[in-house]
Amino acid sequence: MAKRLSTKRLALTGNEAVAEAFKQVNPDVAAVFPITPQTELMHKFAEYVNDGKVDTELIAVESEHSAMSAAVGAAAGGVRAITATSANGLALMWEILYIAAGMRLPIVMALVNRSLGGPLNIHCDHGDAMGARDAGWIHIYSENTQEAYDNTLQAFRIAEHREVMLPTMITLDGFIISHTTEVLEILDDETAKSFVGEYKPLTSLLNPDQPVTMGSLALPDYYFEHKRQLVEGMYNAPRVIEQVAKEYYELTGRQYGFLENYRMEDAEAAIVVMGSAAGTTKEVVDSLRDRGVKAGMIKLRVFRPFPHEQLANALSHLNSVAVLDRCISYGAQGGPVFGEVRSAMYGKTIPVHSYIYGLGGRDLTPHMVESAYNDLFEGKSDPRMRYLGLRE
Amino acid sequence: MTSVKELSKRKDIFCAGHRACSGCAPAITMRQVTLAADTNLVAGLSTGCMEVVSSIYPYTAWRSSFIHNAFENVAATISGVEAAYRVLKRKGKLSANYKFIAFGGDGGTYDIGLQSLSGAMERGHQMLYLCYDNQGYMNTGIQRSSSTPFGAATSTTPAGVKIPGKQQFQKDLTEIMVAHNLAYVAQASIGYYRDLNKKVEKALAAPGPSFINVLSCCHRGWRIDPADSLKYSKLGVDTCLWPLYEVEDGVYKLSMKPREKLPLEEWLKGQGRFNHLFKPENADMLKKFQEYVDKKWERLLWKCGEGKEKTKEAGK
Amino acid sequence: MSKLKGWKDIPIGAIVPHGGTAFDYETGSWRSFRPVHDRDKCIDCLDCWFCCPDNAILAEEGKFKGFDMMHCKGCGICAKVCPPKVGAITMKPESDFRE
Numbered sequence: 080m081a082k083r084l085s086t087k088r089l090a091l092t093g094n095e096a097v098a099e100a101f102k103q104v105n106p107d108v109a110a111v112f113p114i115t116p117q118t119e120l121m122h123k124f125a126e127y128v129n130d131g132k133v134d135t136e137l138i139a140v141e142s143e144h145s146a147m148s149a150a151v152g153a154a155a156g157g158v159r160a161i162t163a164t165s166a167n168g169l170a171l172m173w174e175i176l177y178i179a180a181g182m183r184l185p186i187v188m189a190l191v192n193r194s195l196g197g198p199l200n201i202h203c204d205h206g207d208a209m210g211a212r213d214a215g216w217i218h219i220y221s222e223n224t225q226e227a228y229d230n231t232l233q234a235f236r237i238a239e240h241r242e243v244m245l246p247t248m249i250t251l252d253g254f255i256i257s258h259t260t261e262v263l264e265i266l267d268d269e270t271a272k273s274f275v276g277e278y279k280p281l282t283s284l285l286n287p288d289q290p291v292t293m294g295s296l297a298l299p300d301y302y303f304e305h306k307r308q309l310v311e312g313m314y315n316a317p318r319v320i321e322q323v324a325k326e327y328y329e330l331t332g333r334q335y336g337f338l339e340n341y342r343m344e345d346a347e348a349a350i351v352v353m354g355s356a357a358g359t360t361k362e363v364v365d366s367l368r369d370r371g372v373k374a375g376m377i378k379l380r381v382f383r384p385f386p387h388e389q390l391a392n393a394l395s396h397l398n399s400v401a402v403l404d405r406c407i408s409y410g411a412q413g414g415p416v417f418g419e420v421r422s423a424m425y426g427k428t429i430p431v432h433s434y435i436y437g438l439g440g441r442d443l444t445p446h447m448v449e450s451a452y453n454d455l456f457e458g459k460s461d462p463r464m465r466y467l468g469l470r471e
Numbered sequence: 472m473t474s475v476k477e478l479s480k481r482k483d484i485f486c487a488g489h490r491a492c493s494g495c496a497p498a499i500t501m502r503q504v505t506l507a508a509d510t511n512l513v514a515g516l517s518t519g520c521m522e523v524v525s526s527i528y529p530y531t532a533w534r535s536s537f538i539h540n541a542f543e544n545v546a547a548t549i550s551g552v553e554a555a556y557r558v559l560k561r562k563g564k565l566s567a568n569y570k571f572i573a574f575g576g577d578g579g580t581y582d583i584g585l586q587s588l589s590g591a592m593e594r595g596h597q598m599l600y601l602c603y604d605n606q607g608y609m610n611t612g613i614q615r616s617s618s619t620p621f622g623a624a625t626s627t628t629p630a631g632v633k634i635p636g637k638q639q640f641q642k643d644l645t646e647i648m649v650a651h652n653l654a655y656v657a658q659a660s661i662g663y664y665r666d667l668n669k670k671v672e673k674a675l676a677a678p679g680p681s682f683i684n685v686l687s688c689c690h691r692g693w694r695i696d697p698a699d700s701l702k703y704s705k706l707g708v709d710t711c712l713w714p715l716y717e718v719e720d721g722v723y724k725l726s727m728k729p730r731e732k733l734p735l736e737e738w739l740k741g742q743g744r745f746n747h748l749f750k751p752e753n754a755d756m757l758k759k760f761q762e763y764v765d766k767k768w769e770r771l772l773w774k775c776g777e778g779k780e781k782t783k784e785a786g787k
Numbered sequence: 788m789s790k791l792k793g794w795k796d797i798p799i800g801a802i803v804p805h806g807g808t809a810f811d812y813e814t815g816s817w818r819s820f821r822p823v824h825d826r827d828k829c830i831d832c833l834d835c836w837f838c839c840p841d842n843a844i845l846a847e848e849g850k851f852k853g854f855d856m857m858h859c860k861g862c863g864i865c866a867k868v869c870p871p872k873v874g875a876i877t878m879k880p881e882s883d884f885r886e
Binding site: 108136153155285286295 | 511513515522523526527528529531533534535537538540541543544547548549550551552553554555556557558559561562569586587590591593594
């Protein structure tokens with residue numbers, strides 16, 4: 080058992096839990112702009128700023144595009160920079176997400192997942208994050224408020240690691256996590272602070288001894304090399320993610336990795352899922368197990384870098400797999416997670432099925448999850464995407 | 472104001488080896504403005520000619536720290552750097568003093584970057600935003616911007632048989648910035664470089680955000696001889712199309728009143744982009760343009776307290 | 788700097804870790820006209836130095852010292868800003884200087 084330090088148990092919403100983690104990290108610059116359902120996260124953080132509980136310079140920008148731009152400027156200035164957003168806000172940042180990654184700036188962002196219009200909808204799905212999946216950011220998903228808090232603290236260590244140096248987004252499902260009060264355990268401030276550590280920038284615009292140029296123009300003679308370097312950061316990330324999780328486990332006893340395997344040892348079929356849906360799915364697995372059905376579940380925590388190898392190993396003994404996506408990739412063969420999972424399973428003969436669920440905040444009920452398991456166990460195969468909870 | 476002789480003893484911040492066109496006026500602007508700064512400097516540039524020519528990897532023409540982010544966000548980007556600076560100073564982690572200048576062309580300032588600029592100025596970041604205004608999207612091949620003058624032929628407002636060039640007058644960005652109640656706002660021209668130098672020194676010393684709009688001709692877009700880049704930047708002032716003035720704490724002051732206000736044609740003629748305005752069928756456009764310039768000039772004189780009685784009417 | 792480096796040998800993030808590296812880049816070859824200076828006429832006002840887009844005019848101790856031909860692009864602005872009564876700089880076709 081890991082050694083336990085002083086912790087306290089609080090009842091917080093997901094937004095408050097992330098704001099609490101941000102408070103403990105005490106970042107130098109926060110660029111904020113309101114958008115539902117992220118808004119309360121930065122309300123809470125602004126309170127900490129104005130009450131003097133953090134030393135952060137809060138920049139209340141005039142758009143999310145400027146939020147990410149200011150975060151880039153701050154990170155380039157050699158300080159720890161954060162922001163938070165949802166849906167359209169992330170979409171507006173899109174251009175700068177790539178630049179932040181290309182400049183290798185370890186910005187940490189909380190993404191409170193929300194659907195993208197149209198039609199306009201403020202509720203949860205993963206379409207926002209999935210649109211940014213190739214931007215060069217690390218993506219870490221949370222199942223509940225506890226994980227949202229824990230992931231936030233770990234994100235700084237991962238992003239800022241010298242061999243990674245990539246911006247990192249932690250995500251939490253809009254409303255389902257962001258606005259739901261749950262009891263969670265938080266570290267005391269000192270422990271959290273020392274876990275995250277003092278920030279030492281690799282490069283800074285504000286070093287009078289060494290003026291630097293950042294954001295240069297790379298022509299065909301160098302652009303490709305810079306992109307290959309970014310890939311190397313992604314290649315290095317798994318080792319760092321594991322190391323950071325290990326240290327966090329030693330502090331808290333809470334285990335994190337790329338996947339959470341739930342009742343997988345002797346499972347015959349499993350569902351792969353991300354975010355809050357994992358909670359519902361676990362309930363269904365338990366109930367199926369009670370009835371003697373050998374169901375299992377894999378919760379994917381890290382979407383970028385995608386843990387292809389670990390996932391393939393975890394699924395290799397199954398008869399069939401279903402992937403639940405809270406996002407559609409229009410015109411593709413299945414959801415974005417499905418595409419990754421099936422690619423990971425290349426060369427294996429295990430069928431992998433794609434299910435789309437929960438768009439625009441539609442509840443995923445245990446009944447829906449069970450119907451997917453039933454398909455798996457009954458061997459119902461369908462090469463097309465299937466939908467859970469959709470009216471025909 | 473520092474003399475040119477004194478300035479010549481300083482080391483250029485915007486150094487030789489940049490790849491601007493021969494005779495580029497914005498390059499002169501970059502050089503002169505950064506020479507005036509004379510301190511640790513973080514310069515930012517929106518995407519555009521000056522960014523492209525000065526930071527082609529692995530080369531940089533910047534001897535100061537420099538950042539480019541994207542086209543529309545130099546003001547927000549420098550906001551972030553300036554916030555980082557403030558927090559480092561507050562925490563005692565940085566002893567050096569810095570100044571911040573965000574540069575943008577007219578496309579990146581009047582158009583796509585206007586929101587970012589407005590936001591940064593409203594928030595009060597301690598920076599100078601300097602627009603090098605060459606009246607069009609020159610880097611992408613001379614398209615019209617909201618700063619392109621009336622009648623000008625550009626790639627997106629060609630001098631057609633039916634529509635002879637741009638049909639709208641310029642947006643008055645300097646006035647928009649005045650409305651932000653900044654510590655210092657000025658209009659300048661690279662054709663009057665001593666005036667520009669003085670304004671940059673003032674802007675950098677101002678207690679709050681400042682903005683300078685500098686007419687910096689693009690000889691490619693204006694279709695003139697490169698050697699005449701300064702001449703045409705100067706004629707813009709002498710014809711009162713681009714008056715030199717400054718606004719400190721809301722008070723207007725004319726920097727220079729031309730001894731003789733030249734007819735607008737003196738600026739238009741010789742610029743290839745206005746050739747078609749001299750065709751007989753476009754005579755009304757010339758007249759309309761002159762009337763517009765006259766009216767704006769009268770209004771400015773009134774604002775600067777130099778107007779005649781009748782110009783009070785124009786000011787209304 | 789002429790030899791292109793592999794991805795393992797360049798700083799991350801396309802950062803240029805030193806200022807002013809463009810100085811090594813030759814732009815003088817773009818020139819088709821060359822400025823010629825007449826020391827006897829020059830009054831060392833240094834307007835040419837101040838207005839050169841390419842910092843290709845050298846000044847020392849507040850006096851005109853010469854041209855940096857590695858960077859001069861031959862635009863002729865120096866000749867134009869030289870006060871008309873002084874006329875210390877004239878532009879000559881580059882072909883005049885070829886052997």
